[in-house]
Amino acid sequence: MMKIKTALRYMLHDSSRAMIIYYGVIVAINLLSLLISRLSSNSFIFSGTDFSSLIFIFVLGIVMFSQNFLFLIQNGRSRKTLAVSSLSALAIISIVMTLLDQLIIQLFDQGSSFLIDSDFEVMVYGSIGQMDLPLNLLNSLITYLLIGITGLFLGAIYYRMTILPKILVSAGVPVFLLVILPIIDYRLSTEIFVSVLKIAGLAYLGISTWPKLDNHLIITLIRTAIVLFSALIYYISTLRTKVKA
């Protein structure tokens, strides 16, 4: 347990500097937008806080793996410890970011944002403000976790790849998802692409267009299960990682 605690402390320390810089920029942008709207007659609101946070946590996840893997192995920690401590660090970071984002959104009166009180909520629940705050926060937390774990997983598999497979995956996956699948759908009159979009929408953003899943509690439960499954996949992907020469 002590071994995991030290590794976790290191990861949180390592990520904290990046988080401080990130939130410094976000607060500065919000202050600037507030200042502009006060000085001009037009209303100017920055409403991209949690969308920016999603990008931040995704990149953090990718970077977190390769740097921490080498450092922890150097300091006598196993891959299991790396996986458990990086998932724990990500969970803590996601909780902190969910709360900070909510605070910033409330503080700067960002009426509409990406995850909370958003158009997506309208899609799921019919109108804004249907979800109570705890559930709203929980859904944001799940989204951050899922995006972060995706970053960790990509970091882990990218570390194992040589340059060519890296390029093939980086270019191939988007091309397959955004070009090949729609063409297949069009040619064969199927709905493969639409199904993929539905699953991704449900998993990552909590958007469900399936009538049976319009209950937000069921959606939250399904997304929690997806987070746990993704964490397991990431855990397994780290176990056979070798240190490159």
Place this chain on the structure above:
Amino acid sequence: MVIRSKGEEKIEVINVSKNFGQVKALDNISLTFEREHIYGLLGRNGAGKTTLLNIICNRLFADSGEVLIDGEQSCENDRVQSHLYYMSEKNCYPETMTVRDAFRWSDRFYPGFDNELAMKLCDKFELNPKKKMKQLSTGYNSIFKAIVALCVDIPYILLDEPVLGLDASHRQMLYQAIIESYALKPRTFVISTHLIEEITTLLETVMIIKKGSLVTIDSTENLLKAGYAVTGKSASVDAYTTNKQIIGEDVLGGLKTAYIMGQLDRSSIPNDLDINRMDLQKLFIRMTEDSKGGINDEN
């Protein structure tokens, strides 16, 4: 808490094999590193030294066989992995981390890290602790890693090419620091290096690896006693070396030098032959060379 008998306190490599594609890096190798010994792990480039150390330190996985540290499986075992420190050629510390921060974190990961000694060694080697990893030259990278290795309070220290990029003066200082550290706190040091002559006096036991297999393991003293070189006219040398274990030969014109393993009986040496003791480096070269001939040989 696991209580262990004295006999279990060692690193045991048992029938370990490792292939990289078609290349056999380690071929069913078995060896033991006892506590509080200084070992020299010698081998030519590509012999498998680094692969072996990487497997012991959980950086690579063996295809077959196992490594036990203090009687426990070393693979993916945090408890026993924290008993050893591996100074590898690769720097695994984050590029933006300063030397001072690296010491601070070493103390967290290896409780009992001697920060005072680390700062003293920084001073001695003129390593600025405020410098970031990416600002260190190859030599100072080696110095930094060696300082961490000498200051962690653990029983096994594995050093892979510890003097990489160091000038003669710094190399000497590092050897001295290893001796002092060992005298102060005896631990197991496994040193893998190509600068054999320089570390001969440091080593208690020598292990020589060739093409992934263990060729020799013996005390440095025994090894140095075990080999000698005979020089003279080819015919005389051939006559003297009949029925002796020849591990290599050099021929220059009519003169021949034969390198022989075995006890030297001075009473039986003909007058026209010169006998010299082999140093560890010569012995190593002879024991690990393939008979492919010189660059000017036709065959």
